[in-house]
Structures are given as C-alpha cells and as structure tokens.
Amino acid sequence: xxxxxxxxxxxxxxxxxxxxxxxxxxxxxxxxxxxxxxxxxxxxxxxxxxxxxxxxxxxxxxxxxxxxxxxxxxxxxxxxxxxxxxxxxxxxxxxxxxxxxxxxxxxxxxxxxxxxxxxxxxxxxxxxxxxxxxxxxxxxxxxxxxxxxxxxxxxxxxxxxxxxxxxxxxxxxxxxxxxxxxxxxxxxxxxxxxxxxxxxxxxxxxxxxxxxxxxxxxxxxxxxxxxxxxxxxxxxxxxxxxxxxxxxxxxxxxxxxxxxxxxxxxxxxxxxxxxxxxxxxxxxxxxxx
Numbered sequence: 283x284x285x286x287x288x289x290x291x292x293x294x295x296x297x298x299x300x301x302x303x304x305x306x307x308x309x310x311x312x313x314x315x316x317x318x319x320x321x322x323x324x325x326x327x328x329x330x331x332x333x334x335x336x337x338x339x340x341x342x343x344x345x346x347x348x349x350x351x352x353x354x355x356x357x358x359x360x361x362x363x364x365x366x367x368x369x370x371x372x373x374x375x376x377x378x379x380x381x382x383x384x385x386x387x388x389x390x391x392x393x394x395x396x397x398x399x400x401x402x403x404x405x406x407x408x409x410x411x412x413x414x415x416x417x418x419x420x421x422x423x424x425x426x427x428x429x430x431x432x433x434x435x436x437x438x439x440x441x442x443x444x445x446x447x448x449x450x451x452x453x454x455x456x457x458x459x460x461x462x463x464x465x466x467x468x469x470x471x472x473x474x475x476x477x478x479x480x481x482x483x484x485x486x487x488x489x490x491x492x493x494x495x496x497x498x499x500x501x502x503x504x505x506x507x508x509x510x511x512x513x514x515x516x517x518x519x520x521x522x523x524x525x526x527x528x529x530x531x532x533x534x535x536x537x538x539x540x541x542x543x544x545x546x547x548x549x550x551x552x553x554x555x556x557x558x559x560x561x562x563x564x565x566x567x568x569x570x571x
Contacts, residue, residue, distance in 0.1 A: 325413035325569045326531075328501035331513040334415035334568035342564045343384045348377060353403045356537075359396045366429075367543035367550075369396035377401035383561040388428065388540045390556035398556070402539035410437045410533035411567055415499045418452065418538075419563040424490035425554020428457030429541040432496055434534040446470040448529030450505060451480065453496040456547040457554060460488045465507045465517050469525035477524050481517035483509070493563060502531055538562060 325334075341352050355372035368388060370376075376399050377386050388400040405411075411434070422430040431454045436447030449468035456462060466480030497508040503521035508514075521528060540560050543549040550556075 323413070326502035328499075328504050328506075329570050331415070331497070331499060331506075331508055331511075331515075333570045334499065336569050336571055337566055338414070338569050339409060339567040340564060341384075342382070343379050343562065344382050345379060348379055348384065348403075352405060352408050354406055354408060356402045356404050356406075356539075359394060361544065362541070364541070364544035364546060366541045367396060367427075368398040368400040368541055369393035370402040370539070371399050372401070373399065375399070377403060383563055384538070386430075386538060386540050386560045386562070388423070388542050388556060388558045398542040400540045400542060402537065404535055404537045406435075406437070406439075406535040408535075409567075410535055411500070412531075412533045413500050413502065414567055414569040415497060416452070416536070417495050417497045417564070417566045417568070419493055419495045420453075421493045421559075421561045421563075422453070422455055422490055423540065423558035423560055424455070424457045424460035424488070425550070425558060426458040427543050427547055427550030428455075428554050428558050429544065429546050430455050430457075430560045431537070431539055431541065433537050434498075435537065436529050437533040437535050442529070444468075445476045446474070446527070446529065448525075448532065448534070450498060450500075450530070450534060452498045452507065454546070455489060457558075458547055460490045461485045463489060463509065463516075467505065467519045467522075467525075467530070469522075469529060470527075471524055472526035479519060479522060479524070481507070483516045485509075493561070500530070500534075503528075505530055536565065538565075 341349060357370050357372055359369035386401045388398055391399055393399045418432050432452045434450040439447040445468050451466040454464040461484060463483040466478055468478045471477045495510050499506045505519045506515035507517040509516060
C-alpha cells in the first residue's frame, strides 16, 4: 500500500527546496545588479609625447563668450595664502573671449581692499583630467609682481585639503624673470607637511614675446613636462616616496589665472604697466588609442 504520508512529506520537502533555490538565486541576482561596475582606467601606461593623438576634449575659444559648461569663475581676494594683491572677479574686464583667444586680464583698480583685479578660471565640477596629455597654447605676461600660471589641483580637494590632494604646476612665471619656466609638483608628506619637487628651465627666449605650448603628460606614477611640442621632456617626476599618500594618479582639474604680488615674485614696483594679459589660444586633452 502506498504511504501517502511519506510521499506527502517528500513532496513538501521538494517544494520547499525549489522555493529555497529560487529565493537564493533571486537574492544573488539582486546583489549582482547592485554591484557597481569598476571604473575603467585608460592611458595609465607611459607613452611617447607624439603617441597621444586622440583629442578627447578641448576648448578652442572660438566663440564670443566663455563656455561656462567648461569653466567656473573662482572669485575672491584675501591673498589666497600667498599675500597676493588681486581680487578675482567674474567681470568681462578681467576675463573675456576675443579673436579666438581667452584673455585673462589683471588690472590696477581698487576692488574692496585689493588694489588689483584679475580672473581665475577652473574646470572643477565641469571637467576632470586623469591620464593623458594636456596642451595649453598661451602667451603670458611679464613684469615685476605679475604671476601667470597654468596648473592643476586634485579633484578631491574638498575631501583632502591641499597639499594632500596634490598640485601640478604646468607653467608658472615670475614676471621679473620671463626666461624662466617653472614646473612644480606639490604634495603632502607622511607627516602631513607640505613637500614639493620641480624644475626651473632657463630659456634663451623671453616667454612673454610669443605664444608657446605648455604640455603635461600624466601616466601611472609619472608626470612629464614639455615645451612647444619638443618630444623630450624638460622635467620628469616619478612616483616619489616623499609623497604619502601619492595623489598624482587621481583626477585633477585645470586652473588658468594671473595673480599680482605676493610671495612668489614680490609686489609690483612700477616697472610693470597694467593691464597685463595672459592670452590662451586653446586647451586640448589627448589620449592614445
């Protein structure tokens, strides 16, 4: 005689097993869906300068107005930690597009407690750069106390204050020394102190007399600096044990500005006439295939 109680219990077990397998597979599927895909890292390998041929982003400044989908006006005075004398504004007297160039203009005019005005434009929140090559073609000003700069800060600066976020100075110029191209890497040491390494390239030409292409190539654990498309870097920074933690594999945003006065070149002494302009023909970001 068939044992209906046994087969009933077996059927109950079979149903329970099926339900358990279904439940577990459903949980696994749900969890898998919630796991974010890893962010791909491209161009981390170091390549030669001329192998970066794929232009993936640029601003050519060909319109009539600054493209605010690319740039933010960073405003204010207060010396910016260097006892500078300018107040950065969003005025078209200090930053405007003309003749295919972005013009950043430092003016001698009172603005609050500041004796000068200028502009500081950043790509923060608009465009972040990691590995690849950035070219900036620009004509820079000179004169005692004039301080043009093309540089970068770590995009995580709001979470990791300077210098922990890292700073890459692609081009800085002491206005009193227009033949000296300065490139510097700033970082935090293991104790949190400010550390830096860099190079000052003394040139046979006055950089303010013409446009030049200032380039940085960033790859994993290496940053290289170039001038005017010369395929040989004039300065290379490798993964230094001095930087702890090492910030230079992270995303960075770009900054263009002209400061006046402060620690870097001292204050204007009357030898520089104002306004002073930095003209930027383009900013281009390349990667290799």
